[in-house]
Amino acid sequence: MASADSRSLRGILENRRSCRAFLPDSLSDEALRNLLAPSLRAPSNCNTQPWYFHVASGPVLEKLRKRLPEDFLAGRIKLDFPFDGKYEGVFKERQHASAQALYGAMGIAREDRDGRQEAFMRNFRFFDAPHAGFFFLPEGFSEREACDLGMFAQSVMLLLEDAGLASCPQTALSFLSDSVREELSVPQHQRLMFGLSFGYPDTDAPANRCVTDRADVNELISLHR
Numbered sequence: 001m002a003s004a005d006s007r008s009l010r011g012i013l014e015n016r017r018s019c020r021a022f023l024p025d026s027l028s029d030e031a032l033r034n035l036l037a038p039s040l041r042a043p044s045n046c047n048t049q050p051w052y053f054h055v056a057s058g059p060v061l062e063k064l065r066k067r068l069p070e071d072f073l074a075g076r077i078k079l080d081f082p083f084d085g086k087y088e089g090v091f092k093e094r095q096h097a098s099a100q101a102l103y104g105a106m107g108i109a110r111e112d113r114d115g116r117q118e119a120f121m122r123n124f125r126f127f128d129a130p131h132a133g134f135f136f137l138p139e140g141f142s143e144r145e146a147c148d149l150g151m152f153a154q155s156v157m158l159l160l161e162d163a164g165l166a167s168c169p170q171t172a173l174s175f176l177s178d179s180v181r182e183e184l185s186v187p188q189h190q191r192l193m194f195g196l197s198f199g200y201p202d203t204d205a206p207a208n209r210c211v212t213d214r215a216d217v218n219e220l221i222s223l224h225r
Contacts, residue, residue: 012161019129019166020102020122021205022197026057026130035163039155044148051149052136052190053156056183061132064183068124071179078178080191083171098212105210119207123172127207129197134173134180136190149193156196166201166208169194 027035032055044050056064071077087095100110108115126132135153137145153169160167173180173195180192201208 007162009158012158016157016161017166017208017211018168019197019201020127020168020207020210021202022127022129022166022199023202024128024130025200027199029057032057032131035159036156039152039159042148042152042155044151045144048145048148049152050138050141050145051152052138052186053133053152054136054184054186055131055133057131060183061126061130064132064180065125067179067183068173068176069121071176072121072124076179077175079174080177081174081193083174094215101212102207102210105208106206120172123170124176126195126197127168128202129168130199131197132173133196133198134184134186135193135196136186137193139189139191146193153194153196160198164200165198167196167198169196 036053036055039053040049086092103110103116103119106115106119108119122128133156135149137149157167157169171194174192177192180186180195181188181190186192
């Protein structure tokens with residue numbers, strides 16, 4: 001039973017983790033709609049609400065779970081947004097620390113390339129989650145509206161956390177935008193930004209013992225008077 005403090009907004013933010021192992025228990029469509037509806041109150045520039053959120057469950061999700069790993073290994077990669085930036089300096093340090101924490105929790109050694117590859121491929125199987133969501137941006141919109149989409153996505157994740165569910169935002173799922181669009185019959189003018197696996201967490205899974213560090217408040221937040 002969660003304490004009152006852990007269910008406060010502060011507690012929800014501090015307890016949220018990227019979950020990489022889920023239980024099979026799923027929610028009904030009615031429960032999903034009721035749970036996700038408040039996320040539509042997320043702010044956006046001029047209230048344009050520039051987002052589409054497609055959620056796959058049941059047989060539809062199982063088709064994606066089978067197809068996406070096959071398409072990725074076959075090189076059928078298609079991104080709607082470029083993924084060509086490189087992290088340098090402190091950002092690269094944080095990236096490496098995150099990977100070290102995750103693989104360390106799973107007991108995968110740095111030199112175990114096969115183990116790391118298999119762990120990465122689990123992205124395309126949604127970490128066995130019973131639900132997967134896909135965040136799309138309308139064609140013609142770019143960085144500014146992507147910020148709006150991010151605020152909507154954070155609202156979704158916090159609602160899930162508040163309801164006792166867990167989630168994992170995944171850039172990897174954007175590598176196969178055409179495959180996702182085809183399976184979900186999504187119009188071409190909706191452009192895939194990233195995906196989100198979600199459901200009830202498997203608290204016994206080693207991957208879910210991973211806790212990544214965060215920068216000190218004084219490092220990233222500056223107060224000016």
